[in-house]
Amino acid sequence: MIYCVYNTDKKHMKEYYTEKEHTHEQLTLPENIDIIFEKNMTLASVMHIIHGENLPQPQEEKHPEEYRIVKKCVDFFAKHPVSTELHKKISDIITHIDEDTLLNIVLSKDHPARTTHTKEFIRKYKEPIENDTIFFEKVFSTLAEIETLLPQELLQEIDHFTQSDVEKRTRQTKELRKNLQGAIDFFRPQQDLCDIKKLYTLTTDPLYSPESGMAFNFGAEHIIHSHIDNIENTVHEFAHIFINPMIDRVTAHFTKEQKQKIIHLSSQRLRYEQGYGEHPESLLCEELIRAYTKYLFKNEPFRHLDEITERINHLTDEDFARIQNTHTTQKNNRLEKIGIHTLDELKEHVDTFYTYYIASPLESHIYALYKKYEKEMQRNPHTHFEKFLTQHSNELLED
Numbered sequence: 001m002i003y004c005v006y007n008t009d010k011k012h013m014k015e016y017y018t019e020k021e022h023t024h025e026q027l028t029l030p031e032n033i034d035i036i037f038e039k040n041m042t043l044a045s046v047m048h049i050i051h052g053e054n055l056p057q058p059q060e061e062k063h064p065e066e067y068r069i070v071k072k073c074v075d076f077f078a079k080h081p082v083s084t085e086l087h088k089k090i091s092d093i094i095t096h097i098d099e100d101t102l103l104n105i106v107l108s109k110d111h112p113a114r115t116t117h118t119k120e121f122i123r124k125y126k127e128p129i130e131n132d133t134i135f136f137e138k139v140f141s142t143l144a145e146i147e148t149l150l151p152q153e154l155l156q157e158i159d160h161f162t163q164s165d166v167e168k169r170t171r172q173t174k175e176l177r178k179n180l181q182g183a184i185d186f187f188r189p190q191q192d193l194c195d196i197k198k199l200y201t202l203t204t205d206p207l208y209s210p211e212s213g214m215a216f217n218f219g220a221e222h223i224i225h226s227h228i229d230n231i232e233n234t235v236h237e238f239a240h241i242f243i244n245p246m247i248d249r250v251t252a253h254f255t256k257e258q259k260q261k262i263i264h265l266s267s268q269r270l271r272y273e274q275g276y277g278e279h280p281e282s283l284l285c286e287e288l289i290r291a292y293t294k295y296l297f298k299n300e301p302f303r304h305l306d307e308i309t310e311r312i313n314h315l316t317d318e319d320f321a322r323i324q325n326t327h328t329t330q331k332n333n334r335l336e337k338i339g340i341h342t343l344d345e346l347k348e349h350v351d352t353f354y355t356y357y358i359a360s361p362l363e364s365h366i367y368a369l370y371k372k373y374e375k376e377m378q379r380n381p382h383t384h385f386e387k388f389l390t391q392h393s394n395e396l397l398e399d
Contacts, residue, residue: 025191026384027184027242030199033177035169037162037203041225043143044106045207046150049073050082051090058210063229065161069206072154082149089142100214101126102139107216107223109140117218158206165204165228172228176201179231179297180238186296188377188384189242193249195220196241204228215240232293239289246386247285250393254280261397267360273337284362284396291366302367303358309350317343365396 049070058066081087093102101122108115119132129135169176197220204227213226215237222241226234251259259280263271266283270276276283294300315323320343324335338356340346346353355361372395373388389396 027189027191027193027196029177029180029184030196033173033180033199033201035166035203036200036223037166038107039147040106040109040143041103041202042158042205042207043146044103045205046073046146047090047094047142049207050077050087050146051094053094058206063210066204066206066210069154069157069161072157073207076151076154080149086142086145089138093139093142096135097129098126101129103214103225104216105136105139106143107218108136109143111218114218114221121217161206162203168228169201169203176231176234179235182297183235183239183292184242186292186385187239187242187246189246190384190386193242193245193386194222196222198222200224201226201234213237217241232298235297236289236293239292240285243285243289244281246389247281247288250386250390251281251284254393258393258397262362265360265362265365265397267356267363269356270360287360287362287366291363291370295367295370302364305351305354305358308354308358312347312350312353315343315346320346361399362396365398369395 058070060067082090097105104118104121108118115136119136122129122132194217200221200223202223202225205225208225208227210227210230211233213224213230213233213236216223216225224234224237226237251262254262262280262284263278266280266287270283270286271278276286295302323346324333334357335341335346335353338349338352340349340353359367369389369392372392373383373385376383376388
């Protein structure tokens, strides 16, 4: 995700909170949350379909319209393959940069001000792109070429889908605002963490995975990319806007050993299966936000290891077969991924299953911290999560 880096030492943090104790200004939502359509985002999804990797997989029963549009697009390019030259251009782009970088560049097309922010973002947080101006133009020209290839029937179907999406989002504006305000009211982020003068939600891209999402920061302009039916993910992506710079400030005074402890306690699934790697700030942001959406936004109960152990100890072979089926994807069996092939192995390695799929040690600490923070909020109306986390950060790092 996107980061704003602050250089903050312990002394500064202490002085800051002493001076600001009773003058905390909370981040506010802009008056309007506008809905925007960016055709280039859909064209970027077509680029992946042509490349043949990272394909969206909407379930037909849950998302029939998206499923139909994806199938039509895949079938079209199977019958009408692109030129070798265009395929090479697409392959060069996709293999040269990650998805985050690509979509930032894509959103910069036709927006010079965004281009400046995107180049700075890449220079700070991504692998450098040699001759970035030329590379950007390569992406832009590729998108333009792809647009000329799409059949009118498919374009009309995407347009109809988008219009329906806008109408539905318009009806949901009040509920969306309430959900985003809920995240602000819980974390009480300070106004100086980030500037949100403009906040947009992108229309749903029918060719993009319904389970995925992203938040983009172009200075004071913020864009949330999330499927209209995935409300949890919309809140998740919004929270990144202020949680990322908050965690940069909180962890700025952490030692190398403390940052290694975050990595050690974090979800192995996040690190290795979902591509977050061993970046302590990113991992902490993701664990904090996922715990918020799971336990505060969705109000799911926290499931302790003892509870899961007891349930697994009462499983029958038929129950285990059903679990295997639940945890099987098209590519692999998720239980086998962590070395579990039989019911006896599941019982023997229930702790591994728990920390990988239920709650990492870091998530468990965060849940306990959130409960403590809720009590502090009731006791002290001036508290806010950044201050609370700074004061209780040692509790995140317990074994």
